[in-house]
Amino acid sequence: MSENRTHLDVKHTWDLTTIFPTDEAWEAEFEALQTDVESAVAYQGHLLDSAASLLAITEAQLGLARRIEKLYVYASMKNDEDTTVAKYQEFQAKALSVYAAFSGTFAFYEPEFMTITDEQYQEFLSEEAGLALYKHYFERLFQQKEHVLSQAEEELLAGASEIFSSASETFSILDNADILFPTVPDGEGGVVELTHGTYIKLLENKDRDVRREAYEGLYSVYEQFQHTYAKTLQTNVKVHNYKAKVRKYASARQAALAANFIPESVYETLVETVNKHLPLLHRYIKLRQDILDLPDLKMYDLLTPLSETDLSMTYEEALTKGQEVLSIFGEDYARRVKEAFENRWIDVHENKGKRSGAYSGGSYDTNAFMLLNWQDNLNNFYTLLHETGHSMHSMYTRENQPYVYGDYSIFLAEIASTTNENILTEALLQEVTDEKVRFAILNNYLDGFRSTIFRQTQFAEFEDAIHKADQAGEVLTSDYLNKLYADINEKYYGLSAEDNPQIQYEWARIPHFYYNYYVYQYATGFAAANFLADKIVYGTQEDKDKYLDYLKAGNSDYPLNVIKKAGVDMEEVDYLEAAFAVFEKRLIELEELVAKGAHK
Structure with a gap:
């Protein structure tokens, strides 16, 4: 059975106090962001008043986005530590709500920007040297011109962002917090609780009966809830198709790839x-x-x-060998790897309620944190x-x-x-x-x-x-x-x-x-x-x-x-x-x- 998080060695947990020192500091920033996002409504209708206003409003938008990302990263990573803790579910919901408000406030940005003429754009660039930094940013916006809607339509979409993400959120809570898997043989004469983390290790077991029982045990649960999972997935697909349609893309695939400027x-x-x-x-x-x-x-x-x-190898052995292998990139890269490995950027072990899988996270103003659910294997x-x-x-x-x-x-x-x-x-x-x-x-x-x-x-x-x-x-x-x-x-x-x-x-x-x-x-x-x-x-x-x-x-x-x-x-x-x-x-x-x- 998975341990409670309090039993983990602190050196194997990530240090999120480097993002916000306390939950209270996070809540203070949340309150400040709510106020600042609300105040930003005053920018609407003034983006193209002058070259200076284009620069100021662009920087204000990016500045708020930067702060919201940091706010969200803390909330989501605290939630990932133990998805059963209601407090951090609430933090994550609050972060999403302030992002939704931000998106609504700046829904005017792209529609207003798209009204700029080539002549006016060139004049602005010559008048305001600070805009040069954003030339590629603006160029990317121009490429999306036919898919940007009216301001009113953009506001409606932005306001619905929390609704659009609800299917994914529901899947995540169901799959990580609510679903209970059976206990299965561990191959050593005992039984083990089947979890997302233990499942793969059980399927790597040499004993075929252990593999089969883990496999059948896992999928018996997904069979039981197949209709609920089908509904969350269908709803999510409908969201993708709907958003693609209203933005005048031929398909959800075209819309998704266009976001990265990738041809189909x-x-x-x-x-x-x-x-x-x-x-x-x-x-x-x-x-x-x-x-x-x-x-x-x-x-x-x-x-x-x-x-x-x-x-098989322990986590400590993997850290040592990993630094050796990655030294091929040179001293600078190796120094950065050492910093990540030694300064609590990594949340290593599985614990009760912890998000499954692995990822690298963080935002522009945080460490590039990593989440693992470590098992001693290659x-x-x-x-x-x-x-x-x-x-x-x-x-x-x-x-x-x-x-x-x-x-x-x-x-x-x-x-x-x-x-x-x-x-x-x-x-x-x-x-x-x-x-x-x-x-x-x-x-x-x-x-x-x-x-x-x-x-x-x-x-x-x-x-x-x-x-x-x-x-x-x-x-x-x-x-x-x-x-x-x-x-x-x-x-x-x-x-x-x-x-x-x-x-x-x-x-x-x-x-x-x-x-x-x-x-x-x-x-x-x-x-x-x-x-x-x-x-x-x-x-x-x-x-x-x-x-x-x-x-x-x-x-x-x-x-x-x-x-x-x-x-x-x-x-x-x-x-x-x-x-x-x-x-x-x-x-x-x-x-x-x-x-x-x-x-x-």
């Missing part, structure tokens, strides 16, 4: 290329079945390590370096860009994290000669590739399908979602839906389906990371410098341009084909090691 061809090329290479996945699945010596392979057999070699080591990649990206961006460009697009985010993962794999394969250990590392890499490029593209295909279905008038009942998910899953893994009936409910437990066309970026990011890791490990100092420039760029340029300067053209298929070439190369080595008996 990038999405389509990913799905097409992955589908083309599904025979490689089927080949790996068949090899897995042979190694496990099973008459049939089930979905609950996909996570158990194929190797008998114990690659996968969690990869997760640590993955989230560290995000945090270093955030740290470099915030230190090198003004607030207006001090974040980066989601599209670029997953590249920094998965480059670290790929560098870890390269480092381990370079230093290990023992065939049994190489087998374990290759197994881990291929499983990581499967879960990132294949699995996330599978998710992307499902996500796109349900948005299109809703747009076409299909009702997203649990029956519809179950069948669609089971069919796509069967296509990807070659394992029949009939033999794996529980997998039809997996869609219900995936929080990323609430993130609005997010998951495809895990796959594109991992593929690009393969490309970049190769350059960093085997290339020149210039390749490393270009990579660090990408980390520093933030939103100062369009995402595709930022990553192209680092050496990856993501509008072409080459980076994807290169990733599959690495996968096949490592699959071949694994097959050869199996032939030698290295897995025994």
